[in-house]
Amino acid sequence: MKLYELCLTEAQALLQAGEISSVELTRAVLERISAVEPMVHAFLYCNCEQALVDAQRADVRRSAGGPVSPLLGIPLAIKDIIHVRGIPTTCGSRILEHYVPTFNATVIDRLQAAGAVLLGKTNTDEFAMGSSTENSAFGPTCNPWDLSRVPGGSSGGSAAAVAAYMALGALGSDTGGSVRQPAALCGVVGIKPTYGVVSRYGLVAFASSLDQIGTFGRTVADAALVLQTIAGHDPLDSTSLTDPVPDYVERLKKTDGLNGVRVGLPREYMVGGMQPQVEAVVLEATATLEELGAELVEISLPHTPYALPVYYLIAPAEASANLARYDGMRYGLRITGKDLWDTYHLTRGEGFGPEVIRRIMLGTYALSAGYYDAYYIKAQKARTLIRQDLERAFEKVDVIAAPTTPRTAFRIGEMVNDPLQMYLQDVFTLSTNLAGICGLSVPCGFASVNAADPGASTDLPVGLQLIGPALGEPELLRVAHVYEQATSWHQRSAPL
Template sequence: MLTVYAARERLRRREVSAVELTRAFLERIHALNPRLNAYLTVADETALAMAGDADARMARGEDTPLLGVPIAIKDVLSTRDMRTTAGSKILANYTPSWDATAVARLRAMGAVFLGKLNCDEFAMGSSTENSAFGPTRNPWDETRVPGGSSGGSAAAVAADLCCAALGTDTGGSIRQPAALCGVTGLKNSYGRVSRYGLIAFASSLDTVGALTKDARDAAIMLRAMEGRDPLDSTSVEVEPIDVASLDQSRDSLRGLRVGVPAEYFGDGMQPDVAQRVREAIAHLQALGASVREVNLPRTHLGLPVYYIIAPAEASANLARFDGVKYGLRVQGRDLIATYMETRGAGFGAEVKRRIMLGTYALSAGYYDAYYIRAQKVRTLIKRDFEQAFSHVDIIAAPVSPTTAFPLGAKIDDPIQMYLADVFTLPVSLAGICGISIPCGFDRDGLPVGLQLIGPAFGEQRVLEVAHVFQQTTDFHLQKPKWHGQPRSS
C-alpha cells in the first residue's frame, strides 16, 4: 500500500523516479481498470510529462509534499488538459480551458495526474451506477457497488490505482464510498476548499475533498488545497492544517469528549455495521476518550430537507447545459426544441428526476411550502450540531447503514438508494466536517466505515483522532484478497 507520504519519501530518497513510479501505476491501471471501470480517462502522455517535470524539479532541489506523487481526479473537476465529463453524455467530449482551483494547487505542488475518475452523473447518486459510462465495481467484491458519487475515486484508491484521489461531497459522496471501499475520505467544512472549477450540483452544499489510504494523507491533501480563493466568494481563509502535529497526537484522546447520537443507530441498520462502529467507539474510549450520548433530534429530517434543497439548486445549475456554447447539441426545429432535444438525449434518468423535483419545489405556489420551509429546517439541523458540540469535541457515528450492496439492487428504487446517505446528509446540510475511516468488516468481509464528525473548520482535531485510531488499529491496511494482480476471469 503506497500512501502519498510513503511515495514522497521514496522519491525524496531517490529510490524511484517520478517517471518510474508513474509508469508502474499506469501499467496497473491498464491491467485492472477494464474490470473495475474506475477511470474514464487514463492520461498516459500527460501523466508521464508531469512526472518528467517533477523529476526535473527534484533535481533542482525542490521539495513539496506532493512532488512527483501520482494521484487521480474525480471527473466533475475541471482539468485544462483532460476531458471533463461529469459522468454525463452531455459533456462526453468536453475539455475545459482551465483548472479547478483545487486541481491548480495540486498541479503547482508537482502532483502527477494519472487521469479522471468515474462518478454518478453530475455527482447525483450513491452507487456510481448513474454514470453514463457504466458503473464502477467495488474492488472488495466486483458484484457490488463502490458507493457514490465518488465511487471511481474510492475504488481507485482501494485497488492501488493511485496514491490518492480527489472527490466531491454534496450529501455524502466522499464519506459513503470511502466506507464501502475501505479507504479514508474527508468531507471538508463548507468554504475550506474552493469550489471554483467544480461542475456544480448544489452550490450551497458542494465541497471538494480527497479519498486517501489514511488520515495523514488526508491531511497532506487538504493542506495543499485549502484556503481563500478570490474566484470563489464562499471560500474562507482558515488556520492551515498542521500535518506534523498528527504524529504528536498520540495522547490527544486523553480528555477527548466523544458524542454518540442514538438517532444514528435506529431501524434499518445492518447489525454488523452497528457492532463494528460500537467496537470502534469502545476503542476510542480505551485510548482515553470519554464517551457520552448526544441528541441530534432532527436527524430524520435530513433526507427530506436535502432532497428539496439539492434538487432545487441542481435545477438552476444544470440550466446552463443547453447545447448552445459547449457540450452535446441535438438540433431541433427552433431554439426551445434544441434545448429539449439536447437535454433529453444528454441527461440520464436520475438527473432528470432531480431537475423535475427541484423545478417543482421552486415553482410558484410551492416555493414557500417546500424550499423555504426546508431551509428553515436546515437551520434547525445546524443548531442541533452546535448544541451537541457545546458538550463534546467530536461525534462518532456510522457512515452508511449497510456495507456495499449488489449492483442493480437499488437502482430502480430511488428511496432505498437515497437512504444510503441518511447518516451523511445532516453533516452536509450543517456545513461541518466529517471523515470516514475503516473500522472493521461485516460477515462477508466487506468494509465498515466509522464517521468522525467535527464542528465547522474542526478538521485538525478530526484528523488527529482519526490518525490515532489508525495508529492503533490495522483496518485501513487491509486490502481486497485479489489485491496485487488482476483476478482471473
C-alpha cells in the first residue's frame, strides 16, 4: 500500500508506532498531488514547501515524547474560504484574487496547535454559492470517479482531494449541503455539525445563520477526528456554543450494533425526480441499518417541499448583506470609475461572477421595501415550520436516514444555464441547515450510469445522509460508523 492511500486513522497509528514519519507521509501526498492534480484541479493554492517544514516540525515534536494530538503530522486540505494567515484566500472569486489574510481562522489555529500539516487551499464555488464548483472563477474541479463530471459543491475541491488521495482529510463549509453533497458525489464522508459547534471566525461569511464549517475524511472516524480538533467554544465567535465537546471518537468504539436505535425514514424524501438507481441504493442502505439492529420508523416532514424556496430567499438575503463589504476600498479588487458610485458598481459588477450576482440580486429584492414581508418574513416563518417538523420527528427517532442527493455526479456544463435545476440538487440537505441541526453523508453504494452499455459504464458513488438533532453528533457519528464498518463502500478507490 502506498503511503498516500492510508486513511487518517491508519496513518496516525503508523506515525505513533514510529513506522513512518510525517515527512515521508507528506512527501508521498505531495507526490500524489503532482501526479493527479493536473487532472482533478482540486487545489487553488498548494502550500508544498511549508507543508514539508510543518511535517518536519511534527516529527521533532513526536520524537520529544509526551502526549500528542491525533492530527500531529497529518496532511490536510482547507477549503479556500477559510483564512490561513499568509497564504491567499480567494473564495473562488476574482474580487479576492490577490487577497492574503493577515490572521488565522480559529479552526486553523486549532489545527496548527495540533500539529496538522496544511497542504493547501481547495477549490470552491465562488463564495460557496453552488453545487458543482463550476462557479469558481478559477475553473471547475473534476470528479475523481469520472473526470467529465462535477465533484459537487461548493466544497468540491476538498471532497475531490480526499477522494483522489491528495489529502487524508479536509475542511469545507456547509450552508445548504456544501459538505454533504460533494462528499456523496465523491464517495467520501462529510460532516455538517450542529450550528455553533465550530467557530466561524475566519470563515468568509456567506449566509451567517446557516454557515457551518464541516469536515471530510475517507472514513467516519477520520472525519470525526478532524471535527474533534476544531470543535468547541471560541470567544471570537459569539454564536459558537459553550457546551463541552464530547469525545466523538471514543463514542465510536461503543459498538453495540444498532440495537435500540430508531431510524426515521421521511416519506417526503423518497418521492419524485430521483434517479432510480440512487433510490434503490439508499433503500438497500436503510435495509442494512435494519439488519444491524436499527428499528426503521416511517416519519413525515410535511414542510419538506418548502425548504428549497425558504433557503433560496433566506440565504441570498443574508448573502446580499454579507457581500456588501466588497466595495473595493480596504481590500480586494478596485476598478476606478468616474466617481465613488461608479467605482462601487464597476468593482462589484466585474469582480463577482454570475451566480454570486444572481444571489445578491435575489437577496436584495427579497429584502427591499414592499417585498420584505412577502418574501423574507414569509420565508423566516416557513423556516419555523421546517424546524418544528424536525423537532417533532426527533421525539420519535434518534436519527433520520435519507439520500444525500437526488442523483449521482452530473456532467460538467450540464446545468450551468439552469440555476433552478442546480438548486434542486440541494433539496435533501437544506432542511438541516435551516434547522441548525447536524448531518453527514457516508458512502452507501454505487450507481452505474450507462448500465445499458456495460463497456462504457461508470460507477458513481452514492451517499446516505444521516441527520441528527441539535448536538446529536455522538450518536449520529456512531450510527454512521457502525454502518460503514459493516459495508465496504468506503474501501473502493476512484480510478485515477
